[in-house]
Amino acid sequence: MEFIRITSIEDPLFRSMHDLMKEVFPPEEVLDYPLWREPLEDPGIRVFVAVHEGKVVGTTEYRYYEDWQVAMTDFTIIGGAGLGIGRFLARKRWQDLERLAAESGKPMAGMFAEIYDPYRIEDHAFGGVKPMDPYVRREVLSHLGYKRIDFPYVHPSWENNGEAVEELDLCFLPTDEDQTEISAALVAKFLRQYYAVLANKPEAWEAMVAGLEGQTTLALQPL
Numbered sequence: 001m002e003f004i005r006i007t008s009i010e011d012p013l014f015r016s017m018h019d020l021m022k023e024v025f026p027p028e029e030v031l032d033y034p035l036w037r038e039p040l041e042d043p044g045i046r047v048f049v050a051v052h053e054g055k056v057v058g059t060t061e062y063r064y065y066e067d068w069q070v071a072m073t074d075f076t077i078i079g080g081a082g083l084g085i086g087r088f089l090a091r092k093r094w095q096d097l098e099r100l101a102a103e104s105g106k107p108m109a110g111m112f113a114e115i116y117d118p119y120r121i122e123d124h125a126f127g128g129v130k131p132m133d134p135y136v137r138r139e140v141l142s143h144l145g146y147k148r149i150d151f152p153y154v155h156p157s158w159e160n161n162g163e164a165v166e167e168l169d170l171c172f173l174p175t176d177e178d179q180t181e182i183s184a185a186l187v188a189k190f191l192r193q194y195y196a197v198l199a200n201k202p203e204a205w206e207a208m209v210a211g212l213e214g215q216t217t218l219a220l221q222p223l
Contacts, residue, residue, distance in 0.1 A: 001083070002051040003092040009037050016056035017049050024077050028157040028165055039197075045074075046096065050085050058085040060093055062111075065193070066104040068186060071097050071111040072194060086140065110174040112190060114155065115141055115148075115223065120167040142223035146171045149182060150219040154208055156201045164202035172220060184215035 050058035061074035078085045101108040118135040153170045157163040
């Protein structure tokens with residue numbers, strides 16, 4: 001299996017990747033095809049596909065914030081069972097992030113991820129791919145070490161329509177597995193930076209981030 005970076009919407013592999021995204025994710029979680037041009041060309045946004053026998057069977061997007069020593073996993077898609085795609089993507093992503101952290105001269109503190117709450121998104125089939133089932137994914141990510149950041153989370157729809165999406169939790173994978181809390185200011189700064197690309201943010205999101213800015217720390221809870 002190959003781990004190949006995508007840097008242009010003209011890359012034939014990107015069309016396959018985008019089709020896979022539309023098959024697996026709800027519409028509000030998928031950025032329109034032409035709007036991918038700038039993100040793919042951004043050197044700080046890392047989009048890779050897993051290619052098996054010439055076919056895109058998985059994909060992941062992530063980024064590293066050197067100033068804050070944290071990463072963000074934007075998404076991970078497993079296109080089928082029985083190939084070890086999830087493990088392959090997670091291992092390759094972590095190796096790449098460790099290299100980026102080493103180049104920055106500072107250790108990585110951890111990685112954010114938005115993780116579906118299976119009890120709030122039971123009506124979506126995720127393309128019928130069992131490894132993408134929210135119950136399965138949440139348990140796998142728990143085993144990897146992700147913890148739920150303890151606050152009511154909403155995020156702006158990637159359809160940029162001002163709608164609030166409430167079916168996910170914001171989680172964090174600390175490199176120190178004994179870490180039990182995270183800076184609320186760090187979470188707020190990260191969210192403002194991460195969602196700066198979306199002009200139409202819901203009022204609920206603005207209120208949520210403002211609330212975080214008035215707190216000191218947030219607990220990290222088991223998934």
